[in-house]
Amino acid sequence: MYKISDNILSPLGVTTEENLRAVLDGRSELIRHEHIWGMPEPFCASMFTGGQSESMQYSGCSRMESFAIRSIYAALDGASFDYKGVDVVLILSSAKGNVELLREGDDEANCYRLGASARRIADVLGFVNEPVVVSNACISGVSALHLARLLLDSGRFRYAVVCGVDVQSAFVVSGFQSLKATSASPCRPFDICRSGLNLGEAAATMVLAGDDVVGGEDSGLWHIGRTSVHNDAFHLTSPSKNADGAYAALSDVLDGVGTDELGFVNLHGTATMFNDQMEAVALRRVGLASLPVNGLKGYYGHTMGAAGILETVLSMAAADDGLLPATLGFAELGVSVPLNITSGARHVDKPSFVKMISGFGGVNAALFASKGKWRGRRAAGSSVKMSKPSAGQKLKVEHTVRIEPDKVLVDDQLMALPDEDTHSFLTAIYRKYVGDYPKFYKMDLLAKLGFLASELLLQAEGGERFSVRSDRAVLLFNRFGSFHADKAYLKTISNPDNYFPSPSLFIYTLPNIVTGEIAIRNHYQGETSFYILAERDEPLMGQIVCATLEEPQIQSVIYGWVEAEDETHFCMDIKLVRLGK
Amino acid sequence: MEDLILELKQEIIAALNLEEMSPEDIDAEAPLFGDGLGLDSIDALEIIVLLEKKYGIKLSSASEGKAIFTSIRAIAEYVSQNRKK
Numbered sequence: 001m002y003k004i005s006d007n008i009l010s011p012l013g014v015t016t017e018e019n020l021r022a023v024l025d026g027r028s029e030l031i032r033h034e035h036i037w038g039m040p041e042p043f044c045a046s047m048f049t050g051g052q053s054e055s056m057q058y059s060g061c062s063r064m065e066s067f068a069i070r071s072i073y074a075a076l077d078g079a080s081f082d083y084k085g086v087d088v089v090l091i092l093s094s095a096k097g098n099v100e101l102l103r104e105g106d107d108e109a110n111c112y113r114l115g116a117s118a119r120r121i122a123d124v125l126g127f128v129n130e131p132v133v134v135s136n137a138c139i140s141g142v143s144a145l146h147l148a149r150l151l152l153d154s155g156r157f158r159y160a161v162v163c164g165v166d167v168q169s170a171f172v173v174s175g176f177q178s179l180k181a182t183s184a185s186p187c188r189p190f191d192i193c194r195s196g197l198n199l200g201e202a203a204a205t206m207v208l209a210g211d212d213v214v215g216g217e218d219s220g221l222w223h224i225g226r227t228s229v230h231n232d233a234f235h236l237t238s239p240s241k242n243a244d245g246a247y248a249a250l251s252d253v254l255d256g257v258g259t260d261e262l263g264f265v266n267l268h269g270t271a272t273m274f275n276d277q278m279e280a281v282a283l284r285r286v287g288l289a290s291l292p293v294n295g296l297k298g299y300y301g302h303t304m305g306a307a308g309i310l311e312t313v314l315s316m317a318a319a320d321d322g323l324l325p326a327t328l329g330f331a332e333l334g335v336s337v338p339l340n341i342t343s344g345a346r347h348v349d350k351p352s353f354v355k356m357i358s359g360f361g362g363v364n365a366a367l368f369a370s371k372g373k374w375r376g377r378r379a380a381g382s383s384v385k386m387s388k389p390s391a392g393q394k395l396k397v398e399h400t401v402r403i404e405p406d407k408v409l410v411d412d413q414l415m416a417l418p419d420e421d422t423h424s425f426l427t428a429i430y431r432k433y434v435g436d437y438p439k440f441y442k443m444d445l446l447a448k449l450g451f452l453a454s455e456l457l458l459q460a461e462g463g464e465r466f467s468v469r470s471d472r473a474v475l476l477f478n479r480f481g482s483f484h485a486d487k488a489y490l491k492t493i494s495n496p497d498n499y500f501p502s503p504s505l506f507i508y509t510l511p512n513i514v515t516g517e518i519a520i521r522n523h524y525q526g527e528t529s530f531y532i533l534a535e536r537d538e539p540l541m542g543q544i545v546c547a548t549l550e551e552p553q554i555q556s557v558i559y560g561w562v563e564a565e566d567e568t569h570f571c572m573d574i575k576l577v578r579l580g581k
Numbered sequence: 582m583e584d585l586i587l588e589l590k591q592e593i594i595a596a597l598n599l600e601e602m603s604p605e606d607i608d609a610e611a612p613l614f615g616d617g618l619g620l621d622s623i624d625a626l627e628i629i630v631l632l633e634k635k636y637g638i639k640l641s642s643a644s645e646g647k648a649i650f651t652s653i654r655a656i657a658e659y660v661s662q663n664r665k666k
Contacts, residue, residue, distance in 0.1 A: 180626060180643045238622055427600075438619075441600040500634045503626040504597070 001152045001160070001208045002215035003222040003369075005078030006313045009056075009071040010202040010300055011046050020317045023325045024345060028299045030186045030198050037170035038496055041177055042184045045168055046200035046301040061120060062098045062111075068121050068165040071203035076125075079207045081159055083127065089157040090131040092118040093144035093164035094305035095510060097133075100169030102486055104494050115479050115534035127161075130540055133532040134305075135481060137510045138268075138359030139229070140164060141308020142367055143529055145206070146227035150547035152210035159213070164306035165203040171486075172304075173199055174493050175506035179237060181272055189269035189295040189327055190276045190341050192334030197270040200301025204310035217372055222316050222351075224369045228252035229527040230470065231519040232362040236507055239274055243282035245364035246356060248470060248525060250286040252553070253354060253368040261374055262291055263350035264324050266315045268357045269295020270302055271329065275358060280335035282356070294342040298328025308365070312355045316369065324348045350374055360507060361516030363528060395542060395549075396580030398556075399460040401453045403429075403572045410460050424567065426452060433459070437521065444485040444508035446564040447517045450476060453574040454518045454558060461576055466523055471555040473527040473548050474515045476562050477541055481532050482511040484564050514562065526554060536561055549579045585657045593653070596631045597624050609653040625650060632656075637665030 007015065011029035012022035029046040048056075048067075058066040072090075076083055098112035106112075118131035136143040141164040148160035166172075176182045176199060183196035208224070215221050230252075232245035239246070254262075265288055267279050283289045296311050303310055318325050326344045333339065352370035401410050405425060408415040418428035426448050430440050434455045443451060454474075458465060485508035492502045507513060512530035519528050527548065533540065545559045560574030590604035597620065613620050620628075622643060629646045632638040638660065640646050649659045 178626065178630070179623075180629075180641075235621065236623065438599070438601060441598045500630050502630060504623050507623060 001149050001210055001224050002219065003224065003316065004207045004209055004214065005075050006207065007071045007074035007205045008202065008310050008313055009067055009074070009204065010303070010310065011048050011052065012299065014070070015074065016313055016317050019314060020321070023296070023299050023314060024318070024323065026326065026328060028186065028328060030298070030301055032184060039170055039174060040499060043173050043177065043182055044184055044186055044198045045173065046198065047168055048201050058124060061124065062101060062117070064094070064098050064165055064167045065117050065121050067167070067203040068092065068163050069124050071165070071205045072121070072125055072161060072163050075205035075207050076161070083159065083161060086128055087158040088127065089129055089148070089151055089160050090118070090122050090127045091144045091148055091160060091162045092121065092131055092133045093140040093162065093309065094133060094135060094166055095137055095140055096166060096172050096304065097481070099171045099486060100167060102171070102490055104490055106487070113479060114481050114532045119534040130534065130537055132540070132544070135530050135532050136359065136363055136512045137361050138302065138304055139308060139357045139363045139365040140305040141310070142227065142312070142355060142357045142365035143229055143308070145224060145308065145312070145367055146229050146365060147544065148208050149224060149227045150551070151543070152208065154547040154550055155210070156543050156547060158210050160208045161205065162208060162309060163203060163205040164309035166304035166306055167201045168199050170493060171490065174501040175489065175509065178501035178503040178506055183271065186329055187271035187297050187301065188329040189267070189271040189297050190333065190335055190339065191271070191330050192332045194271040194273065194276065194334055197272055197297065198301035200303040202300060202303040202306040202310050204306045204313055206309055206313060217375070220371070222369055222371050223375065224367055225375060226253040226368040227365070229363065229365045229529060231516065231525055231528040232364065233468070233519045233523045233525050234362055235520070236362065236513060236516050237360050239278035239358055243278045243285060244525060245362060246278060246282035246358055246366070247285045249364045249366035250282055250354065250356065253366045254286060257368060259287060259291065261350065261352060262288070262354065263319060263348045263352050265291055265293040265354045265356060266311055267293050267295045269297050269327065271297060277335045278358065279356060280337035280339055283339065284337045289337055290340055292324055292340050292342055292346060292348070294324055294327045296325065298330070308355065308357050312367065312369065315353055315355065319348050319351045319353065322348055360510050361512045361528065362519055363512065363516070393579040393581060395546060395577045397575050397577050399457050399576045401457045401460070401572070401574045403449060403453050405568055405570060408456065410456050442504065443517060444488065445567065445570065446482060446484060446511065446562060447508060447514040449564050449570055449572045450514035450562050451517050451521065453560065453562070453572045457558065457574055457576055458522065468523045468525060470526040471553060472524055473554050473557045474518050474524060475529050475531065475545060475548060475557055475559040476515055477531045477533055477559070478511070478561060478563050479533060479535065480563060480565060482509045484566060485509045518558070545577060546579070582657060582661065585661060586653055589653055589657055589660070592631055592635060593628065596627050607653060611652060613650050613652060614647070632660065636660050638663050
């Protein structure tokens, strides 16, 4: 797919150009904050000022939604197609959306549900198709670009507008603090003195078109030919020591691309001990350790759902000027692999790069972007698309599971219910049908539901389990995101006299954690993604699942609709599917 | 000390949702992480929260916690020497 236009909206500027100039000038809005939002611990973050927020506010929309709308409008300003057409998909990328609006006792989630937010944004802008929200923790931005590529490559849409956005609040900052992942001073990616990440606010947008719609080598447009998402299947918050997921994602996007054809790598570089070390290992494994690399968190902090898009857009804009920006905050290498990290801006001789990103839930993603002839020798010579031919094929359902508060169906057959009433319904089902995975008890409602349904589905499939595989994707959808976990976590920070943010509750406020639990249990190192829709939309879900199955390395998909409002209102439909005639 | 050990076992079972375990199942001398009780880094962070909430002990990093959390008895000894409530 080709990038037609873009925008970055951040505390450093409201256009991509303003942001690029600020970064090249070495400016940052990372500021230490003390005693705001009633938080006892200081933190360092890059946030819009009250004046900036007010000046960008849209009536009837939240701060987060307003930033997204501004950014999308600005990006569309450079586009010459009718974005209100039926061949355009809007994809929103956000880890926590409007969670700052959640209050204790809220039972009506409408004001802050991400699906409803995306629909409001789509309505204000006039998009006609149902928007899709990608909520895949910190990799959401590159995940959203991955989804755009799948949907454009498969010909289901001609254009995609992909916007990443997140704002900061006591909810998010306290959560990262509870995980001991933050630094109260400006972050220092890859540095020996690094002590954690900073959070940031931003919105960033890319307007993209399919390979058949615009472009070509002489178009002067940036091309994103390869994207990949892989799970480590290792741990919910610690990356794999061998960087398995990041290595797999890098290997996918570099297939057919020589190291000598790459200008640089833009890293995730959060400045946590584990992330930066893991990325260094991944670069060594894939043979890129000597390439110039940089990280941008020293300017923006970690902008969560915006990060993957913002950092890709900024890397493109800088490369257009022949530059690779400095890694602000970096001075002395603090990872075990010698890396060629830019401590000052340097010249870039090739407009081609890889963007890496990783996140909680074990997720990793990468993309390869290039301009003109730098497509990769083998890649350019072969068919451009990574997709496999699927003409005439449709989804073939192999097994199904449905769980409701009082019944369980496997392949449409009612299952015998547990003969006990001392445990909750889901725990009783676990004890009767699974029983060998005590981590189940630590999961939140959404993860318990997804885990149990996938267990029953895989029991129905039979055959060998628990060996490492990358040919199966896990894609889950819902309306409410992690509403139930959000309310549970909020309780731990609402009372100033009883303020003890719980790390184990916070982690489940990232809805993709349920897909990570399934990946870890089953050693699935293929794609795992979590999507949020305004309403259940089977045709749209089917399009996403089919497009995923058209990836050459994916043979089967576990996908489902999982809704967990509270202990008595939940439902899960899950299917194991392949493509077939 | 034995009372504190029992109390810690009960608190940890509740805080970490070790639902199928009772205090008798936990060996006060056994390692908490890896092969022993099989706890992980998120559990370590949750025990840090528990120590602050219940005993007023503030630990700044997970690695500081891991050095102390070698066994329930080690935690009990640390708590008895450092508790503020």
